[in-house]
Amino acid sequence: MELYTYYRSTSSFRVRIALALKGLDYQALAVNLIAAQGGEHRQPAYLQLNPQGRVPALRTDQGELLIQSPAIIEYLEEAYPQVPLLSGNLAQRAHERAVAALIGCDIHPLHNVSVLNKLRQWGHDEPQVVEWISHWISQGLAAVEQLIGDAGYCFGSAPGVADVYLIPQLYAAERFNISLDAYPRIRRVAALAAQHPAFIKAHPANQPDTP
């Protein structure tokens, strides 16, 4: 498989964790999202692959190009069911996916760089932009804290799809200096993931395109 990825992209990080947890090999194809360095995601070559111009995108072993991290992660779960990321119980799967969706829909999109740039275009200064980011991350993590379990990863002793979404979101929280003091369960999950080889391998600090 080939993964179009950017080291610091939250949604690329998710897919890298899923691949690593499942022990799947892939070739990383770095897409530099920095506008001042050419913004490869906005170039015709990449837009032809992904008309939305975002990362990640996954080229499967059958040659299909898949986009959107939630769709890619469900694909990996269905195509490579060894090392499952979801419980076998239907309601429990829904609880796990709910945390993933809360992070993927109600937190991350609100501090995507395109949104922050729109706020800057509208004249908001950096303290206001940080206030905006902090508001959505804190509100979302407070809900996550109430939804996840009391021990282990988000839902039990093995990492799953909720952790695949949570850990990249915490990386973003850290970049913006958002305190996790109010979220002891989340801090517990973060501490476990920090020691787990798959999360370490997938981390933005350890990518081929990390500066």
Place this chain on the structure above:
Amino acid sequence: MELYTYYRSTSSFRVRIALALKGLDYQALAVNLIAAQGGEHRQPAYLQLNPQGRVPALRTDQGELLIQSPAIIEYLEEAYPQVPLLSGNLAQRAHERAVAALIGCDIHPLHNVSVLNKLRQWGHDEPQVVEWISHWISQGLAAVEQLIGDAGYCFGSAPGVADVYLIPQLYAAERFNISLDAYPRIRRVAALAAQHPAFIKAHPANQPDTP
């Protein structure tokens, strides 16, 4: 099943469509989101059910309370596989889920009422708020237009998960007077859905709590 729903909520509308396409009966429990009318989603009774204070939430026949429309829709697909909303082909499922994720992550969250209220708190007037909404909806629908098929619903002759997300998004676009002129494929899907009993049954105009 019981569905906590609000007639005009985009994500409640999605779940209602999925239920109707699968021919599943449920009891609708209306949650009035209007702050000036008490904001039932912010009251302790509802927050005890769903700490995030959002709709929809689904009470399953086994008594489990599920939240987050993407998780609820995947649950319905797994628990009631008759009338499938996803293809049987793994890559095609990913293409279908990608359109759902694009709408559910990259369009809808950006014009959620909580985001618009934050912009208003920051002093943006209604023309600016409408510009904000229009920007994200138009950008997202332009990508959807390139990802869906040339005939029938988004992906073929029967409605599926992409349509479950698209039609409520178009209802929102209509509320904000956003033109669909540039999206002939999307307009084709909208015309088909407008005649389909499940989409009609699920429509905000036809709910018990419609004013």
